[in-house]
Amino acid sequence: MKQKPRYAVFGNPVAHSKSPQIHQKFAEQENVEIEYERIFAEIGGFDEAARAFFAAGGLGANVTVPFKLDAYRFVDEHSDRALAAGAVNTIIPLGGGRFRGDNSDGVGLVNDIIHAQGVEVAGKNVLLIGAGGAVRGVIPVLLEKNPASIVIANRTDEKAREAAERFGIESLPLAELPAAHFDIVINGTSGGLSGEIPAVAPEVFAQCSLAYDMVYGKDAEPFLQFARSSGAAKTADGLGMLVGQAAFSYSLWRGFEPDIKPVFEYMKSL
Numbered sequence: 001m002k003q004k005p006r007y008a009v010f011g012n013p014v015a016h017s018k019s020p021q022i023h024q025k026f027a028e029q030e031n032v033e034i035e036y037e038r039i040f041a042e043i044g045g046f047d048e049a050a051r052a053f054f055a056a057g058g059l060g061a062n063v064t065v066p067f068k069l070d071a072y073r074f075v076d077e078h079s080d081r082a083l084a085a086g087a088v089n090t091i092i093p094l095g096g097g098r099f100r101g102d103n104s105d106g107v108g109l110v111n112d113i114i115h116a117q118g119v120e121v122a123g124k125n126v127l128l129i130g131a132g133g134a135v136r137g138v139i140p141v142l143l144e145k146n147p148a149s150i151v152i153a154n155r156t157d158e159k160a161r162e163a164a165e166r167f168g169i170e171s172l173p174l175a176e177l178p179a180a181h182f183d184i185v186i187n188g189t190s191g192g193l194s195g196e197i198p199a200v201a202p203e204v205f206a207q208c209s210l211a212y213d214m215v216y217g218k219d220a221e222p223f224l225q226f227a228r229s230s231g232a233a234k235t236a237d238g239l240g241m242l243v244g245q246a247a248f249s250y251s252l253w254r255g256f257e258p259d260i261k262p263v264f265e266y267m268k269s270l
């Protein structure tokens with residue numbers, strides 16, 4: 001029997017990953033059968049696990065926390081997006097033991113904001129909160145959409161300053177953010193995972209047309225509730241970004257562009 005095309009997501013932890021369900025839905029749309037598994041790798045063991053997977057015929061991989069930098073080093077060539085972000089979440093085998101790395105997080109986020117939420121980025125003042133891999137990964141694609149400005153702010157200010165310098169944007173301490181200035185406020189911190197929200201003054205949301213949290217479900221709620229009660233006109237969690245980044249990865253591997261909306265609705269209903 002012919003082997004199904006094999007894909008996987010590598011992470012630590014990885015048991016919670018929803019990627020297998022999402023990619024199976026895309027495969028249904030394409031009318032093909034695929035295998036998509038979760039692979040747990042030990043810290044420091046990413047390269048070995050990835051090589052074993054591809055040696056066994058794997059056709060593509062997603063990479064999640066904490067291996068996006070390992071994946072960046074693992075691949076032989078990088079897309080412009082991955083280069084700019086300095087992180088890889090999608091690996092495409094090129095044959096002959098060579099690999100290309102891409103980053104679909106920014107595409108997932110920006111598509112969700114513009115197409116699903118119906119909020120333009122062009123000409124807008126955007127605030128990014130956080131300066132870890134998640135935030136750095138999306139800055140290059142946000143910049144392509146010509147916002148009026150992007151400001152980055154982080155609990156540890158030094159990291160925001162470093163990121164700002166790298167991407168040619170502005171940084172400000174969390175406590176010094178201007179009131180009623182930002183149109184789009186994006187929380188890219190991992191604070192929500194422990195129920196914490198970044199120390200931002202409520203006035204920061206006074207002109208906010210969209211407050212977005214890159215995590216989804218109950219982890220996003222504390223920040224989104226705070227944003228709503230501080231005046232944000234609209235809020236969204238990161239489920240659309242998750243489905244969108246998966247769709248872009250799928251298209252990179254298979255040349256088939258999945259329809260995001262029905263899969264988003266399905267994932268929301270679970």
Ligand code: ATR
Nearest residue numbers: 130131132133134135155156159189190191196198
């Ligand atoms: P990721 O790859 O998910 O971005 P990371 O690189 O560990 O993970 O970055 C986590 C981000 O969330 C950082 O910006 C971190 O702030 P610090 O640089 O000050 O550590 C931010 N973060 C985590 N917990 C937070 C909290 N309780 N309040 C505010 N920011 C928090």
